Amino acid sequence: MSLAVAVAAAMFVAVLAYALFGGADFGSGYFDLTAGGSARGAELRTLIDHSIGPVWEANHVWLIFVLVTWWTAFPVSFAATMSTLFVPLVLALLGIVLRGASFAFRKYAATLGQAQLFGVVFAASSLITPFFLGTVAGAIASGRVPASGSGDLWSSWLNPTSVFGGVIAVGTCAFLAGVFLVSDADRNGHAALATQLRLRTLVVGVATGLVVFAALVPLEHDAPTLSAGLTGKAAPLIVLSGLTGAATLWLLVVRRFSVARLTALVAVASVVCGWGVGQYPWLLVDQVTIVDAAGATSTLVALLVAVGLAAVVVLPALAYLYWLTQSERWTEHPDEHPTAQTTRH
Amino acid sequence: MLPSTAPLTTLVTLLATDVPAGLMPAREQMAVSLGWHIILACFGVAFPTMIFVVHRRGIVKDDPVALGLAQRWAKVSAVLFAIGAVSGTVLSFEMGLLWPGLMGRFGDVLGLPFAFEGMSFFVEAIFLGIYLYGWGRMPPRQHLLTLLPMAAAGVFGTFCVISVNAWMNNPTGFRIVDGRVTDVHPWRAMFNDGVWLQFAHMWVGAFMLVGFVVSGVYAAGLLRGRRDEHHRLGFAVPFTFATVAALAQPLIGHVLGLRVATTQPAKLAAFELAQHTDSPSPLRLGGLLIDGHVRGSIDIPLLGSIIARNSFTTPVQGMDTIPVANRPPVNITHIAFQSMVGIGTLLALAVLVFWLARWRGRDLTQQRWFLRFCVVAGPLAIIALEMGWIATEVGRQPWTVYGVLRTVDAAGDNGGLWWTFSAVLLVYAGMTAGAYVVLRSMARRWRAGEEDLPSPYGPEAALPEGAGR
Numbered sequence: 099m100s101l102a103v104a105v106a107a108a109m110f111v112a113v114l115a116y117a118l119f120g121g122a123d124f125g126s127g128y129f130d131l132t133a134g135g136s137a138r139g140a141e142l143r144t145l146i147d148h149s150i151g152p153v154w155e156a157n158h159v160w161l162i163f164v165l166v167t168w169w170t171a172f173p174v175s176f177a178a179t180m181s182t183l184f185v186p187l188v189l190a191l192l193g194i195v196l197r198g199a200s201f202a203f204r205k206y207a208a209t210l211g212q213a214q215l216f217g218v219v220f221a222a223s224s225l226i227t228p229f230f231l232g233t234v235a236g237a238i239a240s241g242r243v244p245a246s247g248s249g250d251l252w253s254s255w256l257n258p259t260s261v262f263g264g265v266i267a268v269g270t271c272a273f274l275a276g277v278f279l280v281s282d283a284d285r286n287g288h289a290a291l292a293t294q295l296r297l298r299t300l301v302v303g304v305a306t307g308l309v310v311f312a313a314l315v316p317l318e319h320d321a322p323t324l325s326a327g328l329t330g331k332a333a334p335l336i337v338l339s340g341l342t343g344a345a346t347l348w349l350l351v352v353r354r355f356s357v358a359r360l361t362a363l364v365a366v367a368s369v370v371c372g373w374g375v376g377q378y379p380w381l382l383v384d385q386v387t388i389v390d391a392a393g394a395t396s397t398l399v400a401l402l403v404a405v406g407l408a409a410v411v412v413l414p415a416l417a418y419l420y421w422l423t424q425s426e427r428w429t430e431h432p433d434e435h436p437t438a439q440t441t442r443h
Numbered sequence: 444m445l446p447s448t449a450p451l452t453t454l455v456t457l458l459a460t461d462v463p464a465g466l467m468p469a470r471e472q473m474a475v476s477l478g479w480h481i482i483l484a485c486f487g488v489a490f491p492t493m494i495f496v497v498h499r500r501g502i503v504k505d506d507p508v509a510l511g512l513a514q515r516w517a518k519v520s521a522v523l524f525a526i527g528a529v530s531g532t533v534l535s536f537e538m539g540l541l542w543p544g545l546m547g548r549f550g551d552v553l554g555l556p557f558a559f560e561g562m563s564f565f566v567e568a569i570f571l572g573i574y575l576y577g578w579g580r581m582p583p584r585q586h587l588l589t590l591l592p593m594a595a596a597g598v599f600g601t602f603c604v605i606s607v608n609a610w611m612n613n614p615t616g617f618r619i620v621d622g623r624v625t626d627v628h629p630w631r632a633m634f635n636d637g638v639w640l641q642f643a644h645m646w647v648g649a650f651m652l653v654g655f656v657v658s659g660v661y662a663a664g665l666l667r668g669r670r671d672e673h674h675r676l677g678f679a680v681p682f683t684f685a686t687v688a689a690l691a692q693p694l695i696g697h698v699l700g701l702r703v704a705t706t707q708p709a710k711l712a713a714f715e716l717a718q719h720t721d722s723p724s725p726l727r728l729g730g731l732l733i734d735g736h737v738r739g740s741i742d743i744p745l746l747g748s749i750i751a752r753n754s755f756t757t758p759v760q761g762m763d764t765i766p767v768a769n770r771p772p773v774n775i776t777h778i779a780f781q782s783m784v785g786i787g788t789l790l791a792l793a794v795l796v797f798w799l800a801r802w803r804g805r806d807l808t809q810q811r812w813f814l815r816f817c818v819v820a821g822p823l824a825i826i827a828l829e830m831g832w833i834a835t836e837v838g839r840q841p842w843t844v845y846g847v848l849r850t851v852d853a854a855g856d857n858g859g860l861w862w863t864f865s866a867v868l869l870v871y872a873g874m875t876a877g878a879y880v881v882l883r884s885m886a887r888r889w890r891a892g893e894e895d896l897p898s899p900y901g902p903e904a905a906l907p908e909g910a911g912r
């Protein structure tokens with residue numbers, strides 16, 4: 099494996115982690131948006147707060163990591179992408195800013211009115227970001243970002259592959275979030291909430307699965323290189339995704355929620371990996387390969403040092419954070435809502 | 444006659460000549476978003492350390508007041524760090540959206556510190572999550588210790604990002620052969636000659652900013668007669684940090700300035716408003732360059748050479764020795780620089796007065812005038828920091844990478860940037876308002892005796908019987 103491919107692989111791992119964990123955080127915006135009025139939705143919104151509160155900032159850093167690796171290792175393609183996909187990137191960024199800020203504001207808002215305002219902004223912007231990042235992925239994967247940049251500002255991301263990419267991103271985020279929230283609700287003893295969430299997650303999951311497989315048809319003409327990859331060397335991953343996706347639905351039906359989290363992660367991860375494998379060895383499909391896009395060799399080596407160091411420093415800490423948030427002590431909410439569980443059984 | 448360097452004229456010439464459509468809006472947007480981020484970033488750098496001090500005191504001395512302070516500061520930092528993180532993300536995008544000419548050509552030269560910065564953001568965000576949600580859920584000492592990685596990551600992150608800026612001021616670690624960047628040494632670029640001093644200055648600046656802002660909040664409380672232990676401690680801890688920082692800052696700044704004479708003479712000429720090379724140079728206080736003449740300044744003979752060059756005779760190189768095409772906008776740079784130095788000197792004197800008085804047995808926190816000064820010291824420190832950046836960045840013009848890449852060539856061709864700039868103004872105004880409203884309401888509820896601040900949409904709040912709270 100060449101240095102450039104090793105760095106690209108590290109970058110792709112970060113894309114994958116962002117899609118899974120950042121995605122689940124964004125997806126909970128969908129459930130927040132559709133939770134109902136303030137009295138009815140209170141329980142779910144509080145649950146969302148507890149689920150993503152401690153982790154969303156850490157999950158968000160994967161995106162930063164992708165960006166900095168990209169511009170350091172593949173500078174020209176980074177500039178090319180930024181100039182071509184200016185519009186969807188700015189809109190995704192807008193979503194990121196509004197989501198993060200209003201989520202924090204809502205938690206400490208003084209009045210219900212303020213909380214509702216921040217809440218709506220939080221929830222709506224949570225949908226914007228995955229959609230536009232999905233269109234960005236679609237644009238790259240369908241060969242619409244010229245290696246020298248300055249591609250068409252609009253048609254580069256307003257096309258079948260991009261739009262499908264956006265819809266699939268929103269759907270998979272919501273699906274992941276749904277599975278995680280069902281499991282959290284169930285574990286925390288919110289039985290009624292878990293039942294309600296379970297139904298909605300099933301609907302989202304079926305719909306998203308249908309879109310993913312429907313997308314394969316237009317992709318054949320719109321993104322031939324990717325399509326050939328998906329139905330060729332990445333086909334096992336797509337099949338795996340279908341199987342684990344179906345398994346997740348079944349596990350939800352039979353209420354095996356905590357196992358469903360695993361299969362859901364695998365289902366989404368294999369779609370994302372399918373995209374990566376499908377477009378390999380291109381960095382910008384049909385335009386420039388990973389190897390040709392790479393910057394100075396000394397920088398690639400230095401980046402791998404940084405990645406290695408980050409793996410040693412960050413991964414254990416991240417595992418500790420996830421472990422803590424899943425542990426018993428954390429599920430009881432000592433200082434915040436001492437009555438939350440007892441009043442709502 | 445020398446051409447005018449007034450900003451408006453610069454702007455007109457810029458617009459008249461062949462500049463990419465993305466230049467002006469990109470500059471404005473970069474300045475606004477960085478100027479905004481830097482204030483929040485300072486809290487990320489300095490606040491964890493201050494929280495650690497009060498939190499530790501709370502645990503070790505079993506002091507409920509200190510523990511209460513730690514708990515409140517943690518909640519404040521939850522809000523500040525969230526908007527700090529999203530505004531930092533904006534910057535990451537902007538590096539590519541606004542400056543394709545910089546990132547495309549030099550991304551692999553300057554990128555390494557950003558990769559390490561990403562690592563420190565991870566550490567900061569992870570332990571922030573643990574710390575904020577760990578209250579009451581972890582053994583107290585272990586909980587306290589989670590602040591340390593946060594504090595370390597803030598410092599390390601500052602080093603990394605400042606390293607990029609220092610590289611823009613002192614580019615090394617590459618060669619340009621036939622217009623192509625080759626022979627890239629990312630480590631050398633990261634540890635360039637300017638980085639240590641610039642980092643030290645920024646780091647200390649962050650402690651000044653946070654120290655004065657936070658102590659100012661409690662000074663306002665003391666002014667209103669809330670003279671309890673809570674306010675006393677809330678004032679004392681950040682003020683002590685600010686003291687150390689304010690005393691160190693002029694020294695570091697002075698040494699930093701000495702470097703500018705050799706590395707960027709045009710910048711120093713603009714700082715000192717030195718139109719001609721006078722030996723020895725005077726210190727010019729105030730004044731503006733109007734039609735090529737310095738007007739309205741107070742000149743103190745000799746002092747310019749002493750301060751800027753550490754010598755009785757060595758002059759400050761005059762702007763007339765610099766080719767016209769390489770001159771920065773003089774007035775902005777000069778005013779920004781002198782505001783920073785003026786405020787820095789004032790704040791250093793103020794803390795000196797406080798501790799001298801204390802040593803003589805007088806407590807200035809009993810004096811209303813002193814408390815009033817403490818309230819404005821926070822905004823003053825913010826202004827000093829912003830002015831320092833404006834001096835550095837504008838003083839480096841017309842270069843983005845000094846002597847290597849002109850800002851005109853760093854920018855892109857996207858005229859649509861005016862739209863995003865307008866959007867940035869709107870969104871940042873909204874975020875500022877949101878943060879203000881939320882932080883104010885938190886303070887109000889704390890004063891009213893609420894400690895936990897449950898979310899208003901929580902089950903108990905939204906239930907009919909809870910709705911009346």
Ligand code: HDD
Nearest residue numbers: 641645648651693696697700784787788827828831832835
């Ligand atoms: C609280 C903020 C603060 C205060 C009180 C001061 N500074 Fe400063 N200064 C900064 C915050 C700052 C900064 C914003 O952090 C800068 C911008 C770039 C940098 O590295 O630091 C800066 C830049 C900066 C530079 C430009 C370096 C360059 O462009 O290469 C010089 C020469 C000084 N400072 C000198 C001083 C002196 C002599 C001060 C005496 C009182 C002083 N500063 C106080």
Ligand code: HEM
Nearest residue numbers: 483484487488524527528531532534535564568597601604
């Ligand atoms: C071009 C310049 C800059 C870029 C691209 C940038 C990027 C970022 C990003 C992406 C984040 C969010 C990390 C997260 O998700 O948690 C962030 C936060 C932060 N930045 Fe910056 N930044 C820049 C300038 C600065 C400067 C000059 C400082 C120096 C003081 C600084 C210090 C910090 C700190 C300490 C944080 C974490 C604390 C917080 O979230 O408030 N940054 N920055």
Ligand code: HEM
Nearest residue numbers: 470474477478481604605607608832833836837842843850
């Ligand atoms: C690590 C920190 C920073 C980096 C990497 C950085 C980078 C840049 C870049 C790439 C530009 C555009 C090119 C140019 O005009 O030279 C710029 C311009 C500018 N930056 Fe910074 N910057 C940093 C910190 C700051 C901060 C904290 C401020 C706060 C006020 C600031 C204020 C400005 C201004 C006013 C301009 C416009 C200058 C002009 O074009 O006239 N910078 N900076």
